Amino acid sequence: MNFDLKTLDLTAAASEKCDLLIVLIAEGFKPGRDALSALVALALKNGDLSAKAGKHLQLYQVPAVAARRVLLLGQGDGTARATRQALQAAGSALKAPQTRRVVVCFGAAEQEGAVSAAVQAVADASYVYTTTKSKAEARSLTRCVVGVREAAGAREEFGSGVALVAGVEFAREWGNRPANHATPSLLADAARSLAKLPRIQCKVMGPAEVGRLKMGAFMAVARGSEEPLRFIELRYNGAAKGMAPVVLVGKGITFDTGGISIKPAPEMDEMKFDMCGAASVLGVFRALGELQPAINVVGLIPACENMPDGRAVKPGDVVTSMSGQTIEILNTDAEGRLVLCDALTYAARFKPSAVVDIATLTGACVIALGGVRSGLFANDDALAAALQAAGDTAQDLCWRMPLDDDYADGLKSNFADMGNVAGRAGGSITAAKFLQKFVGDMPWAHLDIAGTAWKGGAAKGSTGRPVGLLVQYLAEQARSPQARSKVAQPPSAGSKKKPAGQRAARARSGA
Incomplete structure (x- = not known):
């Protein structure tokens, strides 16, 4: 599976074409003036959505949102642990055959470790073993975009998370x-x-x-x-x-x-x-x-x-x-x-x-x-x-x-x-x-x-x-x-390897 890191607020996330848009909603969410923020605020106000980690509300073909499906997902206190718990609860949506491209967008500034936790949780939830199956369906999810407030500041952590996914899936x-x-x-x-x-x-x-x-x-x-x-x-x-x-x-x-x-x-x-x-x-x-x-x-x-x-x-x-x-x-x-x-x-x-x-x-x-x-x-x-x-x-x-x-x-x-x-x-x-x-x-x-x-x-x-x-x-x-x-000394000048944050922009499941 390929991972990408992108600077996205909720306004930009609404324009992302994908099969599933996951919006992480932490406790104390403060809505902006965009359509997604208004939708989240209304769902929270009416009790149809809770910010508790793992609680969610699934929507289909939301007006003004490019994604076919939207999952508003409670992120708890926004820590790495709560982020992982939240995305694990979305496992069935991430593993669905029709989910090939997903965007995971933080609804607020992400806490330390949360970006890496999100990458690992998506990989874990969508993992499929196929090596010795004759008619097994391969992992349907092929691309995940992680949207954060400022991609440059999260790149090192993101790269570490993607590298860890490669190691865990090899094991x-x-x-x-x-x-x-x-x-x-x-x-x-x-x-x-x-x-x-x-x-x-x-x-x-x-x-x-x-x-x-x-x-x-x-x-x-x-x-x-x-x-x-x-x-x-x-x-x-x-x-x-x-x-x-x-x-x-x-x-x-x-x-x-x-x-x-x-x-x-x-x-x-x-x-x-x-x-x-x-x-x-x-x-x-x-x-x-x-x-x-x-x-x-x-x-x-x-x-x-x-x-x-x-x-x-x-x-x-x-x-x-x-x-x-x-x-x-x-x-x-x-x-x-x-x-x-x-x-x-x-x-x-x-x-x-x-x-x-x-x-x-x-x-x-x-x-x-x-x-x-x-x-x-x-x-x-x-x-x-x-x-x-x-x-x-x-x-x-x-x-x-x-x-x-x-x-x-x-x-x-x-x-x-x-x-x-x-x-x-x-x-x-x-x-x-x-x-x-x-x-x-x-x-x-x-x-x-x-x-x-x-x-x-x-x-x-x-x-x-x-x-x-x-x-x-x-x-x-x-x-x-x-x-x-x-x-x-680092690898020779002829090496094609890039710095870790850039190099680890892709992880593939299996060996």
Whole structure:
């Protein structure tokens, strides 16, 4: 879908030819002398319209308005959060087959973050997955114009929003693909495609290279599958070479049967979503390729399937991780932490400023936090605070959970340095304590996205979270004084790339 930013007041918006004109009405709306303002004022006065976020009044072929349909939409207090809520409520109108071109116009001066929120909400509401459907209708909405009081002042925020849409939709696409269309090899191909973007490099390792690295825990998980594992390394070089990178580690279990500790059949199809941590890392790099922030970022994705054949690892087996620590595998369905622990050990070679792993790790986190907030665990208070603040700003929420040493007691083993599970009590915390054994002194955070990475039921599908949180965090780090003092040279003069606000004027759904 294409996005455009335009200077529009309500008088100008009335002249915009489109299938749907959405007018955002915030609390305290002050009408002008134009026809649309008069219409809004009358609807508010008569109680046919409320400014509460999401309340709306739909009109057809309004005199003096060029749009075929008009949707007067309550915007609440006008904040980014309320703007997103309002446009989400307009989802059916945005997804209607007859809606190909839409104009979203702010009825008053927009608040900080509201323009980006509007772009993201329109993209989210109109998203359609089509890759493996033979007769699916493609996304009907092809163009969205965002009308603001002064386009020049909103261009940077608009560009950030469009870039974030590109990243989120890349993550959603790969999260939604069935496991036979998103194998470790295909996931590696998706990563390679990102290397076409400026400042991004990709390296893919197979079983032989991973064997030489002695990633025994990762290899143990992959043993039961005919699909060869892939270890994906992405690099975004936006700052000086000496600037320590942020390392993102995404769990890439492209399908999880549970292995020998096999899962129950109901809803096992949703285990294609077990690579959403990996998909979020891919989505972040897709957005970085557009935004070009002054920061260095490394993305690591250990990708494999967890299958139960004759070669599969068994409960009670002991494996040796890349760190040299031995692990008794008490439950083969606790495989995510096994692939992550070797990737975390590998991350240390980059001497990172911070390491953040992202994983659909535990059902216990779903019980604790539901689908509203991702679980956040960290060994560094400043890193935890920065991630939580980024989530609040991006409306991609997380919540910090404890990491008391006492929670690690259940990981003790009589036959190895540790077990890979510690019982049901505090399951998301004990999983995080397991990972903590492999990070050493690195500032580290773990995001358990098992409850937020996808939705089930009638709305089944990937959400693209926590791409928004991570991109916001990286953008804030890039704006720090340290990052600004060591910015890498921009692309060569021959590059066709434009500044972020102009370059990110278009976003396309899918890969």
